[in-house]
Amino acid sequence: MILVLALLAAACGDDEPAATTAAPATTAAPATTAAPDTTAAPDTPAAPTTTAAPTTTAAPTTEAPMEPTVIRVRLNWTADPGFLGLYMADELGFFTEENVVAEFEYGGPNVPHPVQILAGGAADIGFGGLAIIADAVSQGDEFVIFGTRLQEGILGISSLASDPILTASDICGSKIGATPGDIVQLDALLTLNGLEAGCYDMVPVGYDPSPVAEGLVRGQINYMNSHPVILDFMGIDNVAVSYADLGMQMYHDLAFVNRSFLDANRDAMVGFLRAMIKGWEAAFADPDAAIDLMMNKWGGAEIGMDISFQRPVHDAQVPLMTSSLTDEKGLFQMDFDLMASTMWDVLALTGIENLPSAESMIDTSLLDDAFAGCGASLLEC
Structure with missing residues (x-):
């Protein structure tokens, strides 16, 4: 396996390993001629009988393994x-x-x-x-x-335990930290719950969950396998609820x-x-x-x-x-x-x-x- 650490979009090489060459077929051994029969009746000049040995069969050709x-x-x-x-x-x-x-x-x-x-x-x-x-x-x-x-979907919402977001309706009227790419699914979540899309005050944020920790937003769109862990490491008493918990199965x-x-x-x-x-x-x-x-x-x-x-x-x-x-x-x-x-x-x-x-x-x-x-x-x- 080839590791490419560059963060630029570069195509991987198209070269494949060289094909393995098949072993050459084994050449048949020449026919072996038997020694002449030297036993004959007295005074009778019998012609010698020469019997050929059976031909040796060529070894089978070895096939090249299939190229990966x-x-x-x-x-x-x-x-x-x-x-x-x-x-x-x-x-x-x-x-x-x-x-x-x-x-x-x-x-x-x-x-x-x-x-x-x-x-x-x-x-x-x-x-x-x-x-x-x-x-x-x-x-x-x-x-x-x-x-x-x-x-289940990796997205969820992180909030402080002192002011938690536990239901979809808690999102409405709140400052929610999100990226522009989060909005489509967040609005779909609200619609699924019979709420108005865009009923929150969106605050642009990055990956860092500090806006929640510092109280700049009530909730922040998170990755359920990492943001709550980061907040725990920061010593922040936090609550994380997944989109699945809020009714969106993905x-x-x-x-x-x-x-x-x-x-x-x-x-x-x-x-x-x-x-x-x-x-x-x-x-x-x-x-x-x-x-x-x-x-x-x-x-x-x-x-x-x-x-x-x-x-x-x-x-x-x-x-x-x-x-x-x-x-x-x-x-x-x-x-x-x-x-x-x-x-x-x-x-x-x-x-x-x-x-x-x-x-x-x-x-x-x-x-x-x-x-x-x-x-x-x-x-x-």
């Missing part, structure tokens, strides 16, 4: 606990077992989203939210969703692929999915080993990540990655009926024009093939 499939994967951030399963899959050789070479390239705060990178042909697989993928497809991109890392961090790549490399895609899920199972079993890889092999230490903060972030993401569905069928599973109904109803509220159908965007058959005969665990299969 290179899969270019665009991640949506720098080194992060959200990629621990990928780090472990690489370290434990799971991609190699599937005859796949996975090339990963990091994203970052000033780098185009994976949907843009895939649309431009510089990557084959990406991860992202359902709304942004559906919006790209509505504009002509041909992406297929084949799994989801998070079983998958997040969905894996998607260019349809043309999937059509041409389906077996390799199943292998990639199987290896990735095995890596996540291994990360769940030994998170400290996975975090060590992130810090010391995959760039975490180089960008100044605080290792003491990473285990709590991982522990916070585990309940987001698991559900009754994953308990029954395994990680990355998707409920198609839930997506086509409840989640598509939410998408309709986001204002996406020409919203594509769920059937045109979702393929659960890769998960079926990856888990075939294995129950809910691939490592134990």
